[in-house]
Amino acid sequence: MKKLILFFSLALISTFTFSQEMVISKSRPLPTVDIKDVKGNPFSTSKIENDGKPIVISFWASWCKPCIKELTTIADIYGDWQEETGVKLYAIAIDDARSSSQVGPLANGKGWDYVVLLDQNGDFKRAMSVGPIPHTFVLNGKREIVWQHTSFSEGSEKDLINIIRKVKNGEEIK
Amino acid sequence: MKKIYTLFPTLLLAYWLIPSYSGAQNANQGSQLSGSFQADAQYYVKDPKMNITDSSLDGHLTRMNGFTEINYSFKNFTAGMRFEAYLPPLVGYDAKYEGYGVPYWFVNYKNDKLDITAGNFYEQFGNGMTLRTWQEWTLGFDNSLRGLRVKFSPVDGLTFKGVWGVQRNYWEVYSNNNRGIVKGGDIDIYLNDLFSSLKDARTKLSFGGSFVSDYQKGKTTDLLIDTMIYTLKLPENVSTYGGRVNLNIGGFNLNSEYAHKINDPTSLNKYIYKDGNGVYTTISYSQKGLGVYVSSKIIDNMGYKSNRLVTNNQLDINYLPSITKQHTYALAAMYPYATQPNGEWGMSGTVTYTIPKHSKLGGKSGLTLALNYSQVNSLSRDSLDGINMNQSGTLGYKTNFFTPGKDVYYQDFNFEVDKKFSKRWKGIFTYLNQTYNKDIVEGHLNEYGLIYSNIGIADITYNMTDKFSLRGEVQGLWTKQDKGNWAAGLLEFTIAPKWFFSVQDQWNYGNDDPDLQIHYFLVSAGYTYNTSRVFLSYGRQREGILCVGGVCRYVPAASGFTLTVTSSF
Secondary structure, eight states: OHHHHHHHHHHHHHHHHHHHHGGGGOOEEOOOOEEEETTSOEEEGGGOOOTTSOEEEEEEOTTOHHHHHHHHHHHHHHHHHHHHHOOEEEEEEOOOTTTHHHHHHHHHHTTOOSEEEEOTTSHHHHHTTOOSSOEEEEEOTTSEEEEEEEOOOTTHHHHHHHHHHHHHTTOOOO | OHHHHHHHHHHHHHHHHHHHHHHTTHHHHOEEEEEEEEEEEEEEOOBGGGTBOHHHHTTOSEEEEEEEEEEEEETTEEEEEEEEEESSOOTTSOGGGOEEEEEEEEEEEEOSSEEEEEEEEOOEETTTTSEEOOEEGGGTEEOOEEEEEEEEOSSTTEEEEEEEEEEOOTTOOOOTTSSOEEEEEEEEEEHHHHSGGGTTOSEEEEEEEEEEEEEOOOSEEEEEETTEEEEEEOOSEEEEEEEEEEEEETTEEEEEEEEEEOOOOOTTTTSOOOOEEEEEEEEEEEETTEEEEEEEEEEESOOOBSSTTOOSSSSBOSOOOOOSOOOOSTTTTSSOOOOOTTEEEEEEEEEEEEEOTTBTTTBTTOEEEEEEEEEEEEEEEEOOTTSOTTOTTSOOOEEEEEEEEEEEEEEEEEEEEEEEOSSSEEEEEEEEEEEEEHHHHHTOSSSSOEEEEEEEEEEEEEESSSSEEEEEEEEEEEOSSTTOOEEEEEEEEEETTTEEEEEEEEEOTTOSSGGGOOEEEEEEEEEEETTEEEEEEEEEEOOEEEEETTEEEEEOOEEEEEEEEEEEO
16 A cells, blocks of 8 residues: 555656646647548648637537536637637537537537537547547647646636737746 | 556656657757656455455456557657556456557658558548547557558548558457458548539538458358357458448538448357448538437448457447437436447437527526437348348348337437526536347346336536536436436535545435445545646446447446546647
């Protein structure tokens, strides 16, 4: 048991030390991967852009309750966010063939105004090193990843908009 | 234990050192590095009521599954690898995973027209009915191909793909004929991209086709049929081919794929020589606030593996997901459906509708309704003249392809209301009525019959402040069959965006045997810092099928501590 505790403590320390270290490689460009839009047309992630304004990329799935909570919460205030910062949100669904055709009708049925894309076999997910979802990225106007976060909790949308504001104002993200 | 003790820190150290070293070079060389890490560890507490004993644990009270994946790219090149360790694997994962190593690595070159991969790769042709290789960590599933893949797009709207390799099978090294060699080709034609005159047309049309072949050496096998040993001649090359179409007009979308497999006698289909067929069609219509979706899927003898002796979730070449709705609430997921590759007839429909804001019913922030109905039956079959149904060594049976069979495999009617009451309160209310054919889905022989259940769930969130929130779930499952009624409750306290604490219980209060009216009590806590997450829990895990990403895996009952650490950059 002692060894187990030691091993877990070590794991924790390493993980968090490591997260701090990662600040150096934070600004990195977006990988180019071929995925699809909800209509089944090819979409290259090199087309993810927003005229120099901030971009949010959120990985979700139709079966992921916290993801839908996050996107529904943001949908409510998305208009205000856009007005204030010009942000554009890309919602990347990792649903596979079981439910990927449902993604479009679901997002539309919920009344979301995001650009919804399909990553059916996880190619973009792997290129972005996404594990558990929801996983949200914030990109600056140069399409560089400057911030990322996993999981959603009520109220964390406030942190997200603060980051977006900073990106819009050209402030450094820590 | 000793092994974890030395290996695990090494793994972390590597994960920690490599990026900080090369990250520094980022700015001036245009190279990029990303990676992810996960470790799931369990400490088991003996629990005779749940049958967790010394013998079921095989002497290992602590178990761990872990991986680190690193991707590095420089200009047009990308290279990546994943290190995995199972020391020993968690209960519920195949014992064949025990050990560690690098089961996945690749080198890729990509430009506008060409994309070449050597090493392991994940690929999908169409909807995956002919070929799909993929990985899902939580399921212990990985059927990646190792070999070569080339993608070629000579012009916009036209893509060719070719693959050639062997699939992963735990840690087994490929050697002469211990599994098949998989070769495949695929083409995608997007008419609107191919012809510039159609570029802005409202109607979008695309076609695709695929061909896959699996070569397994061995021309014959001996099989015992009715006390006689027969020698069966086997096809060494088994091919599958398919065609697909996608049509889109405004909010309307049609997607259909047909796949055909030539005779492929395997232990999964009891060595019948019938060809396989599959059709998967989805039709949807949506506009803002309304989404309608129907799908149908008919599968007949479509199991396709690169080893004809395998019957579990290993070495699948194609992908045959269930089209029923995937539920994530504990009691709604008590009886989940899993595709029957030997034959099923299924359909599913969903309507999502949002009552607009500021209307009488919608209130201040609208109200979303979702209705779903799924039904999966057996396939309608007739026996061949003078031959027993599904007799090994014959063509097996005749199929009335478009007619559903009499046996219900699964039925699910469910209704969900999602409502925000005020700035502070919101709720999701779900009702489900399910019919589950336990014998078919779990492979029993007429032991249980059909299980009819009614399920009700209320999920309420209260935002105390912008930072603190409280969420409660109350669930009930009522059935006269199987283990009887269940009740479940959950309370979760969150401090955004970093902390959560929860307590939950699932109680089988309706079990006929008072000794088995067990509480599955679980406390858990989690901490998230950007993309690093630590999750710790203590308590009982209910036995059942865990379904994530379309594959279902049986999870035996577990009891004790669980720690999960995930991180990515």
